[in-house]
Amino acid sequence: xxxxxxxxxxxxxxxxxxxxxxxxxxxxxxxxxxxxxxxxxxxxxxxxxxxxxxxxxxxxxxxxxxxxxxxxxxxxxxxxxxxxxxxxxxxxxxxxxxxxxxxxxxxxxxxxxxxxxxxxxxxxxxxxxxxxxxxxxxxxxxxxxxxxxxxxxxxxxxxxxxxxxxxxxxxxxxxxxxxxxxxxxxxxxxxxxxxxxxxxxxxxxxxxxxxxxxxxxxxxxxxxxxxxxxxxxxxxxxx
Numbered sequence: 001x002x003x004x005x006x007x008x009x010x011x012x013x014x015x016x017x018x019x020x021x022x023x024x025x026x027x028x029x030x031x032x033x034x035x036x037x038x039x040x041x042x043x044x045x046x047x048x049x050x051x052x053x054x055x056x057x058x059x060x061x062x063x064x065x066x067x068x069x070x071x072x073x074x075x076x077x078x079x080x081x082x083x084x085x086x087x088x089x090x091x092x093x094x095x096x097x098x099x100x101x102x103x104x105x106x107x108x109x110x111x112x113x114x115x116x117x118x119x120x121x122x123x124x125x126x127x128x129x130x131x132x133x134x135x136x137x138x139x140x141x142x143x144x145x146x147x148x149x150x151x152x153x154x155x156x157x158x159x160x161x162x163x164x165x166x167x168x169x170x171x172x173x174x175x176x177x178x179x180x181x182x183x184x185x186x187x188x189x190x191x192x193x194x195x196x197x198x199x200x201x202x203x204x205x206x207x208x209x210x211x212x213x214x215x216x217x218x219x220x221x222x223x224x225x226x227x228x229x230x231x232x233x234x235x236x237x238x239x
Contacts, residue, residue, distance in 0.1 A: 011046045015054035018044070023063050023074055034064065034072040099179050100225045107221055108214075108239045110157045110165055111205075115212045118159035126155050126206050133199050146180040152202060156209070186228045 022028045035043065040051045055072055058064045066072045114122075129152045136145040150173065157169040169176070201223050208216035218239070222231050 011050040012053040012057075015040070015044055015046060015050055016057050019054060019058060020061075020063065023058075028074050030074050030076045032074045033070075034074070036071060096179070096182060096228055099175070100228065100231065103176075103179065104221055104225060104231075104236050105239045106168075107153065107156075108218060108236075110160055110169070111209060111217050111221075112214060113162065113165065114156050114159035115209055115214060115217075117161045118156075118209060122155060122159040123206065123210060126152055129155060130199060130202055130206065133202065137199065142184045143181070146177060146184050149180045149184075149202070150177050159209075183224070183227050 019028075019034075028034070034040065034055075037048050037051045037055070041048045044051065055064065055066065059066055059072075061077075062075060063077055064072045065075050129148050133145055133148040133152065136142075136148060153176070154166075154169055154173075157165050160166070201220055205217060205220035205224075208214075208220060218236065219233075222233060222236065225231055
């Protein structure tokens with residue numbers, strides 16, 4: 001394993017980019033051990049401090065793991081791990097309007113594709129999840145209800161038969177779970193209690209997907225997301 005020497009300008013950034021590109025290009029394989037900081041310093045022609053800073057950035061991204069007394073090893077990149085580290089910083093109550101707008105557009109995009117590709121098996125899975133949501137609501141378990149809520153929407157994305165859609169939803173899963181929790185919290189605050197009986201909004205969404213009624217799907221999403229703040233329907237007519 002060898003590296004070209006770098007110009008000593010924005011050195012840490014150059015070291016980081018060089019190592020990252022080697023990892024992404026699979027010139028360094030998962031499980032491989034990187035040379036020591038001293039060896040990398042010599043190969044790049046830079047200071048150990050610059051190498052250390054670059055390795056710390058790679059570690060933060062989840063591209064390497066540094067083991068005390070052993071060195072740094074290449075990891076299989078897990079986007080979920082990276083998103084877990086940043087979503088708590090990125091997401092808070094003040095972001096709710098932006099998240100609602102984002103979810104309206106991405107959920108509608110996935111739903112349009114699900115309408116074309118969903119199977120009876122998908123619908124049956126959604127029905128099971130909805131039953132569990134109702135049970136959680138009847139037991140006043142908002143946290144469990146939120147988890148099933150997330151699974152219900154994930155099943156819609158799985159119905160697209162598009163692995164990229166599914167992966168994208170799972171990557172932002174923590175953000176969606178927190179958003180769902182915020183909506184549930186607001187619902188409870190306004191109603192003074194949790195839900196009783198069937199979740200009519202989600203069941204309406206399932207029925208609308210079955211019937212390939214995209215306009216009714218939009219109405220369902222608007223109803224869901226208006227719990228926190230009323231949404232003007234005309235704002236989302238084109239999604």
